[in-house]
Amino acid sequence: MTLGNLNNYKETLIYGVVLAVLLVLLRWLELRFLIITHAFEIYAAAIAVLFTGLGIWLALKLSKPKIQTQIIEKVIEVPQQPQFVFNKQAVSKFGLSCRELEVLQLMSEGLSNQEIADHLFLSLPTIKTHGSRLFEKLEVRRRTQAVELGKKLAIIR
Amino acid sequence: MTLGNLNNYKETLIYGVVLAVLLVLLRWLELRFLIITHAFEIYAAAIAVLFTGLGIWLALKLSKPKIQTQIIEKVIEVPQQPQFVFNKQAVSKFGLSCRELEVLQLMSEGLSNQEIADHLFLSLPTIKTHGSRLFEKLEVRRRTQAVELGKKLAIIR
C-alpha cells in the first residue's frame, strides 16, 4: 500500500475526524456519567471492542490485495499437418535407383506393370526387372509390401 | 497469505505514529484551552490505539487472500498424428461387408491372398471371392488400387 495515495490520505483524515468525534463523544459520555465511577472497566472494554473493529475495518479497507498467482497452463494444440518430407537417407540406404523409385511410386498409385510401362514409354519386361530389383533391395516379396514400406519410409507419397 | 508482509507492518506503524501525533495534538489543544486533563482519557486513547492495532493485526492474520488469477497460456505442441477417423459413410455407400473390409485391410498390409486366408482361417478361394466382390464394389481392378482408394476414403488405416 502506498500511503501517499490520495484515497488513503482521505481515509486517514476521515479516520482522524471520526476519532476526534469519538473522543468528544467519549468525553461527553464521561461528563454525563461522571458519577458512575465503577463503569470504567466497561467503558474500557467498549473502547477496546470499538477500536478493534475499527482496526479490522481499516486493515481490510487499506490493505493491498494479497496476490496469489494461479498459473493455469492452457494447452494449445498445434495441428502440424503431416507434410511429406522425402526421405533421401532411406533411398540411399537401400540403394534404390531413380527408375526403381519412379516405378514404386506408380505401383503405389495402383497401376499395373503394363500401365507403368505405357506411362514411362518402356517395355513390360523392363518394368518387371525394375520391380524385381526393387523388391530385392527392399527385401519384400510383393508390390503391396513395397508400397507399404515405401510409404512408411517416406520415399513415396 | 504471508502474515503481515513487511510493507503492511511498516504502514501500520506509520498509521500508529500518525494516530499518536493526532492524539498528542488533541491533547495539546485540550491543554491549550485549559480543559481539565484526566489521566483516564490518555488511558482510553492508549486502549484505543492498542486495540486498533490488534484489530489491524487480526484482520491481516485472518482475512482470506484475495486471489488474483493469472492465466499464463503455455503453448504445448501436441504432435497429434493424423488420427484415423473411420469413414462409416463411405463403407455403407459402397455397400462393403465386414469381411470384405477385413480382407482389404490385410491386403493393404501387404499380405498375399494365401496369407490372408491363413490369417482368417479361411480357404484361398474365399479370399479371392471377397477380393473380387470388393474390387467390383469399389470399381477397381487391382488390389493396389483398392488399397489406394481405401486409404483415401479412410475405410482402412
Add this chain to the structure above:
DNA sequence: AATCAATTCATACTTTAGTATGAATGGTTT
C-alpha cells in the same frame, strides 16, 4: 415359411506378377 444378404468353399480358367537369366547400351569411375 420364404426370402435375402453375408459368408463360405470349390473348380476351372485367364491375366498379371514376379523370378531367372542373358544381353545390349551409355555414362562414370578407376
Add this chain to the structure above:
DNA sequence: AAACCATTCATACTAAAGTATGAATTGATT
C-alpha cells in the same frame, strides 16, 4: 582401356492374382 552401374529389353518360367460360375450354410427379415 577396363570395370562398374544404371538402364533397357528379351525369353521362359513359376507363382500369385483375379474372374466366372455354382453351391451350401447361416442369421435376419418379410
